[in-house]
Amino acid sequence: MKAAVLTDSTPSLEIRDIPDPAPGPGQVILEVEAAGICGSDLHLAPLLKSYPGIVFGHEFSGRVVARGNDVDPRLESKLAVGFPLVGCHDCVNCRSANPARCVSAELTGVQRPGAFAEFVAVDTQDLFVLPAEVGARSGALVEPLAVAHHALERTSREPGAPVLILGAGPVGLAVALYARLFGASEVLVSDPVPARRTLAEAVGARTVDPTAQDVGEAFAELTGSAPATVIECVGVPGLIQHAADVAAPDAQITIVGACTVPDTFTPTTAMAKELNFQFVLYYRPRDFEMTIAHLAAGRLDPAALITDVIGLDELPARFEALMRPTTECKVLVTPNRT
Incomplete structure (x- = not known):
């Protein structure tokens, strides 16, 4: 063959x-x-x-x-x-x-x-x-859809709560599809690439360009509050810190993106907000x-x-x-x- x-x-x-x-x-x-x-x-x-x-x-x-x-x-x-x-x-x-x-x-x-x-x-x-x-x-x-299903099943969230997704690659878009299916009132996807934002909109999400607008502010404008559910689907250094920065106090942050190099973040940011982190795999x-x-x-x-x-x-x-x-x-x- x-x-x-x-x-x-x-x-x-x-x-x-x-x-x-x-x-x-x-x-x-x-x-x-x-x-x-x-x-x-x-x-x-x-x-x-x-x-x-x-x-x-x-x-x-x-x-x-x-x-x-x-x-x-x-x-x-x-x-x-x-x-x-x-x-x-x-x-x-x-x-x-x-x-x-x-x-x-x-x-x-x-x-x-x-x-x-x-x-x-x-x-x-x-x-x-x-x-x-x-x-x-x-x-x-x-x-890839099963990756998203597993991630959302491991994500503690209130029924109907809006969701912020960082990254509009295949996994981020799959998570967006499932977030809508599971009843999220709004799904906001952050990605700097216009073509990827277009794809996110095609699956029913709202989008924000993180290079042009503050992601936390964009989410608050759309939903009325900071994100209580953040799902990171990129896997590059700096995204965990970014998720912590934009999250609301007591928020759930789920890490789906597989970062294969060392990453750092400031623990006091997460401590001050008493954030919950969930890492998922497969x-x-x-x-x-x-x-x-x-x-x-x-x-x-x-x-x-x-x-x-x-x-x-x-x-x-x-x-x-x-x-x-x-x-x-x-x-x-x-x-x-x-």
């Missing part, structure tokens, strides 16, 4: 022919119909160049084309998504449906071959069959289940997040371009598109 393989040079990805995956016991093979390019892929590529051969791609949907001998034949031809965090399925964390904390968890798209390829193997224990109402492209967005199977149910019922429409759809041969060049500042949101790869 063809796959986009990590290299130790530039460009980071190269299209190569590699062996087709074969289903083991309890596994199916999906013919990949859509796979999203995630910001974590872009961040990991330079860090993992000493491990060439990795096939990225952890946001994906595909159709079952092969199965292990012990797998239910009724799964054949089903459109499905894979839960990419593969735990041991036996430890206390896996048994409590929290594989992100399994000490032996592997991520499809890093430790396991991912979906930037024509086919990908998935354990049936990690397979979610999509209802007829959910297509392949929406299926590929289940993973998701649980329940977040996939609920996201799929909301998509099937038409309560979530993530189409605005998709800014382009490309073929596998286009991926190396586009992947390299996305490492630089861009107006793109979610680019989907269709490895089997003719």
